[in-house]
Amino acid sequence: MxxxxxxxxxxxxxxxxxxxxxxxxxxxxxxxxxxxxxxxxxxxxxxxxxxxxxxxxxxxxxxxxxxxxxxxxxxxxxxxxxxxxxxxxxxxxxxxxxxxxxxxxxxxxxxxxxxxxxxxxxxxxxxxxxxxxxxxxxxxxxxxxxxxxxxxxxxxxxxxxxxxxxxxCGIQTGAGSVINVLRPAPGGSFVVFGAGAVGLSALLAAVAGRVGTIIAVDVVDSRLELATELGATHVVNGAREDAVARIQEITGGGVQTALDTTGNARVFRQMIDALAVAGHAGALGASAAGSEGVIDLPTALSRGIRVTWIVEGDAVPQLFIPELIAMYRAGHFxxxxxxxxxxxxxxxxxxxxxxxxxxxxxxxxx
The missing domain is CATH 3.90.180.10 (Medium-chain alcohol dehydrogenases, catalytic domain)
Incomplete structure (x- = not known):
C-alpha cells in the first residue's frame, strides 16, 4: 500500500x-x-x-x-x-x-x-x-x-x-502523574512547574481530584491565565518572582506534592526546595545530556522527601485512556x-x- x-x-x-x-x-x-x-x-x-x-x-x-x-x-x-x-x-x-x-x-x-x-x-x-x-x-x-x-x-x-x-501520550502523562503516582489528597496542595500541555493536564487532574491548593509556575503570562481559568488557585511567574519563596508563602511552609514537566535542572531544584517535610515530587521532563541537577542531599534526607521519575503517567493505556474520556464527558477534565x-x-x-x-x-x- x-x-x-x-x-x-x-x-x-x-x-x-x-x-x-x-x-x-x-x-x-x-x-x-x-x-x-x-x-x-x-x-x-x-x-x-x-x-x-x-x-x-x-x-x-x-x-x-x-x-x-x-x-x-x-x-x-x-x-x-x-x-x-x-x-x-x-x-x-x-x-x-x-x-x-x-x-x-x-x-x-x-x-x-x-x-x-x-x-x-x-x-x-x-x-x-x-x-x-x-x-x-x-x-x-x-x-x-x-x-x-x-x-x-x-x-x-x-x-x-x-x-x-x-x-x-501527553495528556495521559500529565494526568497519570497526578492520579496514578503523586495522588495529592483532596484538600491538600499541589504545584506544577511548566504550564504546557502536560503540566496543564496534570493541573486538570488535580482539579478533578478536589485538591485544595493548586499552583502553576511558568514564565508565560498567557499560560498562567489559562491555568487560572482551568482551576489553579494560585499562579507564579518564575521570571518575575522567587518561585520557592512564593510557594512556601502560599502553602504555609511547603507544598505536599509537586511535578516538574520542564526537564530544566534549575527548575527541578526549585521544586525540591519548595516541598514540605515528607513531600512527594515527580519529574518527567525530557532533558538533553549534561542537564544534571543538584540536590542538597543531607537536607533532603532530613526532610524525608520522595522523588519519583515518571514515564507515561505510569498508566495502563487500555484502562486509563477510557477513564480520561469518561472524566472529559462528565465535565471534569x-x-x-x-x-x-x-x-x-x-x-x-x-x-x-x-x-x-x-x-x-x-x-x-x-
Whole structure:
C-alpha cells in the first residue's frame, strides 16, 4: 500500500511529507487509517537526536484513527473500531506483568529503535530503501500504519478522533502523574512547574481530584491565565518572582506534592526546595545530556522527601485512556481547551508553534 508520511531523514532536519510503501500487518499488529495525530515534545526530542534512533524514520506517537485490518493473532479488535495509539511494550517482562508497561524492560526496542523488535520496518521508500517505523509501536505521522497491538486502545465511536490522539501520550502523562503516582489528597496542595500541555493536564487532574491548593509556575503570562481559568488557585511567574519563596508563602511552609514537566535542572531544584517535610515530587521532563541537577542531599534526607521519575503517567493505556474520556464527558477534565488542529500538510507549522509555546497541543488532521 502506498501512503503519505512525514519523514525525518537525519538528525535535526525538518519533516518532509512523501509517499512510502507500507507492508502487510504482522500477526500481532493492527492496521489503522489515521484520522489525527498529536504533536509532542518527544517527537522533537527524537528528531533532534536527544534519544538515538535509526533514520530516516516516520515519527508520531499520539495517533487516533479507525481500524482497517487486524493480524491473525488479534482477537479483541476488528475493522471499524475507533482507536487511540499509545506507548508500546513487550507484555511479558516483570514490569508489564505487574501493570507498569511504561517501565517495560524492553522499552527501547519496542518504542525508539526505529522498527519492529526483529529489526524489520513497516515502511520502504519508493526506491525500496528502508524507512524506520514503529516509533512507540505506531509511527503515526502517516496516513495508514501497522501498529503493535499493545499500542492500540479501543475508544467509543462517538468520541472525536481529533481530540483522542493526545490522550495517547501527553495528556495521559500529565494526568497519570497526578492520579496514578503523586495522588495529592483532596484538600491538600499541589504545584506544577511548566504550564504546557502536560503540566496543564496534570493541573486538570488535580482539579478533578478536589485538591485544595493548586499552583502553576511558568514564565508565560498567557499560560498562567489559562491555568487560572482551568482551576489553579494560585499562579507564579518564575521570571518575575522567587518561585520557592512564593510557594512556601502560599502553602504555609511547603507544598505536599509537586511535578516538574520542564526537564530544566534549575527548575527541578526549585521544586525540591519548595516541598514540605515528607513531600512527594515527580519529574518527567525530557532533558538533553549534561542537564544534571543538584540536590542538597543531607537536607533532603532530613526532610524525608520522595522523588519519583515518571514515564507515561505510569498508566495502563487500555484502562486509563477510557477513564480520561469518561472524566472529559462528565465535565471534569476539559483537555480540549489545550488543542489546536492543523492539516497534516502543515505539520512543520505545528512543530514550530509547539516549540515557540504559541500552541499547547497541536494536532495534525488527515
Amino acid at each position: 502506498n501512503v503519505k508520511a512525514a519523514v525525518v531523514d537525519a538528525v535535526g532536519e525538518p519533516l518532509r511529507i512523501r509517499e512510502l510503501v507500507l507492508d502487510e500487518p504482522r500477526a500481532n499488529e493492527v492496521q489503522v487509517r489515521m484520522a489525527a495525530t498529536g504533536v509532542c515534545h518527544t517527537d522533537a526530542v527524537l528528531r533532534d537526536g536527544w534519544i538515538p534512533t535509526t533514520m530516516p524514520i516516520v515519527l508520531g506517537h499520539e495517533g487516533a484513527g479507525i481500524v482497517e485490518r487486524v493480524g491473525s493473532a488479534v482477537t479483541h479488535l476488528q475493522p471499524g473500531d475507533h482507536v487511540v495509539l499509545s506507548v508500546n511494550s513487550c507484555g511479558t517482562c516483570r514490569s508489564c506483568l505487574s501493570g507498569h508497561p511504561a517501565y517495560c524492560l524492553e522499552i527501547y526496542a519496542h518504542n525508539f529503535a526505529g522498527g519492529r523488535p526483529d529489526g524489520s520496518s513497516a515502511f520502504t521508500d519508493s526506491d525500496g530503501s528502508r524507512v524506520g517505523s514503529h516509533f512507540f509501536g505506531q509511527s503515526s505521522f502517516a496516513e495508514v500504519v501497522n501498529a503493535s497491538v499493545r499500542s492500540v486502545v479501543k475508544i467509543p465511536e462517538d468520541f472525536p478522533l481529533e481530540l483522542a490522539g493526545p490522550l495517547g 476539559p483537555f480540549d481547551r489545550l488543542v489546536k488542529t492543523y492539516p497534516f500538510t502543515d505539520i512543520d507549522t505545528a512543530f514550530a508553534d509547539s516549540e515557540s509555546g504559541d500552541v499547547l497541543k497541536p494536532v495534525v488532521v488527515f
